[in-house]
Amino acid sequence: MTAPTTVNLTKASPTVSLDKHGVTSGLIKVNLNWTSPRAAASTAAGEARGLFGRIRASMRSAAARDVDLDLGCMIRCTDGTKTVVQALGNAFGAVDRFPYVALDADDRTGALATGENLVVNLDHQSEFQKLLLFVYIYDGSGDFRGLDAVVTLTSDRGDRFRVLLDECPPQAHACAIALIKRQKGELVIEREVRWFTPQDGSGVQDVISRAYRLGMKWTPGSK
Template identity: 40%
Template structure:
């Protein structure tokens, strides 16, 4: 999806941008997660398959090989946000459990829907920047739902669409084969009207609770499941 031409890509060298400087502190900011499956890499034949080739009685008839690399990839990435308000309240927005959020009431953050297939629209979250004085910090993260391939099997992009200035993009391109979650962006109210966005891209091998410990959020976590067909 494309909401405009101007774009800022945050990377290891240029990792922080000021929303204040670009006048993007009002209105509803959109956060989009979009992903596609990486093309499967060809796998090397096993020793058993090599022997089958050598012992093939008809050298002109190819041996049919099975390869996991040819199987379709089922990828289910989820977008989430841990929030900490200036009054000390904390919580999470995510598509597990009753935590889709609320744009009209605290925490003024809402997840639109849960995309399970990497559709062109992806997953969208909305943040009311008119309530920015009530935000202390927001951690935008992505995690992989249970029993799906890891980050090295996808091309994922998280993009912020402020109401003013260029869109802000972070690509999750590291081959973190065993990681299950990734802290992507940290939005911080630094006081005196300064609000910044910083690239994190920190992969962890666990789920939200491990991200919580990494950033010292202090929430209580329990196992959650998505409704069947939801």
């Protein structure tokens, strides 16, 4: 058995075959990690030296924005069933029963070292036609610039597939991260990093699902 590997999915090399890496069953964890501007400023304030340095750092910390990113997964099954796993509406899913995808936590600040995590049960991959991983700003101003957001998919044995959420355009507050789907008989991860700036009146989930022709219907939710 080959040793676990780390693959960075980029514009130049956007697709990786899970089959070729021997990742065809078990659980695969999807981790979202980012740095909240307020958390970064708070850390800097704690490390500042001198009275005036601490005062300036504290002022920057107080002015820094808080950002709540939400990781989710839109699921289209081979039988035509469609659903979503996300914190909004408390649709946390389940690993051992339908939809075989689950969200384990909701990091509201970006300060948690573990970030947010989704788990996909590949033992039921035959029931999946398409899994679309996405993220959006649930609460907070601005866009993704400066958040250093990265998504890492890790297999049971330690293979890592990384997607950096870079090149965010101004005001974009949602991103289709990657697709997990069948391609030429193999299960693949395909980097998307497609940015969205929904207009007023359209929810980000609706805009993303229409862009990918998932045919999903949405109702307002909260968390």
